[in-house]
Amino acid sequence: MRAWQTDAGRLVLTDVADPEPAPDELLVRVLACGVCRTDLHVLDGDLPEHRPHVVPGHEAVGEVLHAPKGSVRRPGDLVGAPWLRRTCGVCRDCRAGRENLCRWSVYTGWDADGGYAERLTVPDAYAYDWPEGLDPVEAAPLLCAGIIGYRALARAEVPDGGVLGLYGFGGSAHLTAQAALARGVTVHVMTRAAESRRLALELGCASAQGAADPPPEPLDAAILFAPAGELVPVALEALAPGGTLAVAGIHLSRIPPLDYQRHVFHEKELRSVEANTRADGRELLALAGRIGMRATVTRVPFAEADRALDDLRADRVTGAEVLVMD
8 A cells, every 4th residue: 555654854655565453453444634733743853753664644534444343333434543542541540531641642643653544553442433424534634633622722721702812823723713612702813824814814713913913802711732832921921810821732842931920920820731532532523513613624635745744844734734545
């Protein structure tokens, strides 16, 4: 089969053997795979190498070719293969429902080959049933961008009808904005790309300005999606007393020194977001069906995955890119 592999900072298209599913895994024919900034972090070495020549991709939607014994899934069923691939199931965090914090967790497209390929495997217990009516291409970004944004929104604790600031407005933020708007939240967007600001206003956000510009009113909560540590003090200063900033990315550049009075006094909080639980994904997919959440998608032929990541690196993407099989 064809697959894209990482190779010393490059993405290389090659022919490899079809993957062999473990006894508890599905074999899936990939129909579409979202292009996520985490794929770029894996390729560029922002995240440490876990598997040499790994196949990136963790927003994959595909058709089941083989299901393990005892599975409720059958060949022909559509499933989603997400970032979270396995957890230990027995540690303190797993037992407490915090499987996203499991120290023995492994990830699709980082520890195991992912969806930049014609086929992949996914543990049956960690795949998502694909909701009827959700287009595999248009909704593929929900599998990471959507889920992480959903968890970040929960971590930010913006009240219904409150005021939320989004710093960066790419694949994850433009889905999170829709979830927040559905709750009556006023959303202000701070991002450097003019096309992203235009999209924010089209989706119903109250304002859109430059990445470091002050929002037009104090924020009850904020989410930082851009991997830019220099925006942490900017976002903290924009919070109202008692506000919370959630940092959604797996990678963030260095945060500059914070001034206590300007940035963290008045009981402001700074929180991180790590991966997700399977419950997050099930809730997000159900919400997407109820509110008609949609990704703004650029379809990219599978053979042009390297170009897609170059475009993402250069901030030439509005919304999300999705690889589509030939």
